[in-house]
Amino acid sequence: MPRAKTQHMLIADPRVRKVTFEKRMKGLTKKLSDLSTLCGVDACAIIYSPYNKQPDVWPSLPEAQLLAARFQSLPEMEKGKKMTNQEGFLRQRISKLQEQLKRQEKENRETEINHLMYQCLAGSRSLGDVNNIVDLKDLEALIGEKMNLIEERIGYLRRPSPPLMVIDEGGDDQAEIAVPCSLGMSMPQPSFMEMEVINNNPSGNQFTGFCGNGMMLTCGETTTWSNHHFDGAFWGN
Amino acid sequence: MPRAKTQHMLIADPRVRKVTFEKRMKGLTKKLSDLSTLCGVDACAIIYSPYNKQPDVWPSLPEAQLLAARFQSLPEMEKGKKMTNQEGFLRQRISKLQEQLKRQEKENRETEINHLMYQCLAGSRSLGDVNNIVDLKDLEALIGEKMNLIEERIGYLRRPSPPLMVIDEGGDDQAEIAVPCSLGMSMPQPSFMEMEVINNNPSGNQFTGFCGNGMMLTCGETTTWSNHHFDGAFWGN
DNA sequence: CTGTCTATTTATAAGGT
DNA sequence: TACCTTATAAATAGACA
Numbered sequence: 001m002p003r004a005k006t007q008h009m010l011i012a013d014p015r016v017r018k019v020t021f022e023k024r025m026k027g028l029t030k031k032l033s034d035l036s037t038l039c040g041v042d043a044c045a046i047i048y049s050p051y052n053k054q055p056d057v058w059p060s061l062p063e064a065q066l067l068a069a070r071f072q073s074l075p076e077m078e079k080g081k082k083m084t085n086q087e088g089f090l091r092q093r094i095s096k097l098q099e100q101l102k103r104q105e106k107e108n109r110e111t112e113i114n115h116l117m118y119q120c121l122a123g124s125r126s127l128g129d130v131n132n133i134v135d136l137k138d139l140e141a142l143i144g145e146k147m148n149l150i151e152e153r154i155g156y157l158r159r160p161s162p163p164l165m166v167i168d169e170g171g172d173d174q175a176e177i178a179v180p181c182s183l184g185m186s187m188p189q190p191s192f193m194e195m196e197v198i199n200n201n202p203s204g205n206q207f208t209g210f211c212g213n214g215m216m217l218t219c220g221e222t223t224t225w226s227n228h229h230f231d232g233a234f235w236g237n
Numbered sequence: 238m239p240r241a242k243t244q245h246m247l248i249a250d251p252r253v254r255k256v257t258f259e260k261r262m263k264g265l266t267k268k269l270s271d272l273s274t275l276c277g278v279d280a281c282a283i284i285y286s287p288y289n290k291q292p293d294v295w296p297s298l299p300e301a302q303l304l305a306a307r308f309q310s311l312p313e314m315e316k317g318k319k320m321t322n323q324e325g326f327l328r329q330r331i332s333k334l335q336e337q338l339k340r341q342e343k344e345n346r347e348t349e350i351n352h353l354m355y356q357c358l359a360g361s362r363s364l365g366d367v368n369n370i371v372d373l374k375d376l377e378a379l380i381g382e383k384m385n386l387i388e389e390r391i392g393y394l395r396r397p398s399p400p401l402m403v404i405d406e407g408g409d410d411q412a413e414i415a416v417p418c419s420l421g422m423s424m425p426q427p428s429f430m431e432m433e434v435i436n437n438n439p440s441g442n443q444f445t446g447f448c449g450n451g452m453m454l455t456c457g458e459t460t461t462w463s464n465h466h467f468d469g470a471f472w473g474n
Numbered sequence: 475c476t477g478t479c480t481a482t483t484t485a486t487a488a489g490g491t
Numbered sequence: 492t493a494c495c496t497t498a499t500a501a502a503t504a505g506a507c508a
Contacts, residue, residue, distance in 0.1 A: 001483035003505045010277045015475090020504080021276040022476095027502055028272060029326055031265050031485095035284070039258040040247045042285040045269070046308050049278040055308055059326075068305035071283050071292055087297075089266055238500035240487045257487080264485055268502095 021049060025056060032058050042067060113138045258286060262293060269295050279304060350375045 011017040025047065036043045036059070044064040047056040057064045116139055119125035130136055248254040262284065273280050273296070281301040284293040294301045353376055356362035367373055 001485095001501095001503045002481055003483090003503085005483070006271070006275065006504075008271070008274055011275050016504085017276050019475090021272070021278065023503060024268070024272045024276070028265075028268050030330075030502090031261070031268055032282070033326060034243070034245070035258070035261045035265060037245055038243070038248050039254050039261070039286065041258065041287070043282065044284075045280065045282040046304050047272070047278055047280040048304065048307070049276065057308070065309060067283050067285065067292075068309055070285070071294070072302060072305055072309070089270060089295075093267075238484095238486050238502095239498055240489080240500090242500065243487075253487085260486060267485090 018051060021051060029058055044068065109138070110142075113142050117142055255288060258288060266295055281305065346375070347379075350379050354379055 011020055028045065028047075032043055032045055035041065043059075044067040045056075045058045046064060046068070049056065113135065116125070116130065116135060120127050120130075120139075130139070248257055265282065265284075269280050269282055272278065280296075281304040282293075282295045283301060283305070286293065350372065353362070353367065353372060357364050357367075357376075367376070
């Protein structure tokens with residue numbers, strides 16, 4: 001875990017493999033020892049390696065034999081049990097990594113569109129050069145979100161002093177308040193990216209995609225909005 | 238291992254203990270899986286906890302039973318063997334920690350004396366207030382070392398350009414060179430701390446203490462010195 | 475090989491939701 | 492209960508002695 005990320009495959013170089021084995025055996029031994037001490041459980045491990053004729057055993061041969069004997073006498077127990085088996089472990093890791101990946105992709109997308117927006121603002125790129133409808137849609141959603149933050153900030157600055165949160169007195173989550181606003185705001189509108197993800201997601205696992213609270217930049221009179229998505233973070237933070 | 242350092246004793250709070258058990262079981266499982274994959278060894282673990290009627294087993298019950306059976310048929314093997322037992326593991330940790338402690342104590346002492354020296358240099362403390370003979374001795378040793386670094390630096394700056402290390406051409410370790418010097422230097426003289434440590438160390442484990450290369454601040458003509466302790470670091474680095 | 479060092483990756487204790 | 496998050500402690504790959 002240093003200098004380079006470990007690949008999950010047999011280490012090719014036999015010398016490196018041996019060194020790694022020794023290091024990791026030490027680490028494993030400590031982990032077992034900690035688990036046993038901290039949680040007061042009986043544990044043992046048996047490792048057959050090409051480096052020792054006899055297996056490496058923890059915590060000691062007699063104790064491991066005792067545990068192994070106790071365990072040998074178990075009934076075969078149903079296969080579907082939630083025992084810690086390799087397949088279950090791997091499935092668990094896979095789904096965890098898939099979730100991580102999704103989160104990362106979402107974050108990447110946000111960063112990408114944010115970057116696009118700043119390019120447009122700085123003039124290093126013209127909006128006319130952005131021909132990708134997905135990018136435009138997400139950019140619109142992003143700008144809508146920023147506008148909302150600005151509106152909220154304005155509302156906050158204009159509030160009467162004593163009650164700290166005037167606009168929020170109707171409730172925590174679903175407070176809908178009439179906002180005099182020069183820019184009309186629609187209800188949440190899924191971006192293209194989000195819709196695509198929803199359409200392709202077979203697991204039914206809700207993925208909100210990027211900018212689930214996207215808003216149209218059209219003008220309207222007054223409208224209602226939910227403050228559910230505003231958590232105090234301000235544009236730039 | 239976050240937020241707080243783990244104590245090596247049974248976790249008192251049963252709820253925390255259970256959570257820790259589950260987290261660490263997951264970690265242990267991953268470690269076993271990694272070891273098995275990376276090094277191509279057969280491993281299994283059996284953990285009896287109060288949280289499951291059946292033991293937690295890795296990688297799977299049949300595989301563990303197989304390994305356990307193989308291992309059950311082993312002869313009792315001599316007790317003195319270098320097998321990974323709890324006692325050996327603990328002894329190993331203890332000596333490792335003792336070494337760490339010694340290193341830290343040495344470093345602390347160095348820092349302390351360094352601080353004392355800077356106080357004297359800055360005038361916030363007078364040398365006359367330092368009545369502790371041990372401190373004085375170590376301070377002397379420290380100053381001697383600094384002087385050597387200065388001398389070495391001077392020698393380096395005065396060297397003819399082409400050969401990079403003129404003063405070192407006699408050899409790597411034991412080069413003894415006549416140095417014209419306004420401050421005489423004696424051969425390495427153990428500090429009080431070092432002598433104390435040597436006297437009290439029952440293991441015969443060589444502990445060099447602080448400033449093993451300490452020098453007297455007496456004046457002499459020319460003298461010899463070993464450059465063994467100079468590794469290129471300059472005072473202030 | 476056996477150990478040391480250091481930059482990084484992992485594991486995880488507390489504290490929230 | 493069972494997750495998630497975050498700051499920190501630990502483990503460790505690669506390089507070197």
